[in-house]
Amino acid sequence: IVAVGMVDGVQIDYYDSITQKKVLKQEWMKRYTIREDPNYLERLTGILQGSQQTFKANIGIAKQ
Secondary structure: OEEEEEEOOEEEEEEEOOOOEEEEOOHHHHHHHHHHOOOHHHHHHHHHHHHHHHHHHHHHHHHO
16 A cells, blocks of 8 residues: 655655555655654554555455
8 A cells, every 4th residue: 555645746745555654755844844743754654554454454345
């Protein structure tokens, strides 16, 4: 599973189910989160890990 965040056609972040981490791709986003919301990456990584588990469970149900 891969999730990609986009703003005006520019990738700002992504989450990869293999690494299970959200990664910021733009310097301005890194500066903003450090200054305004230092827990952003940790919080969003947790949310996306939960979404990944839900998605996997739903796929298992659909396969049945």
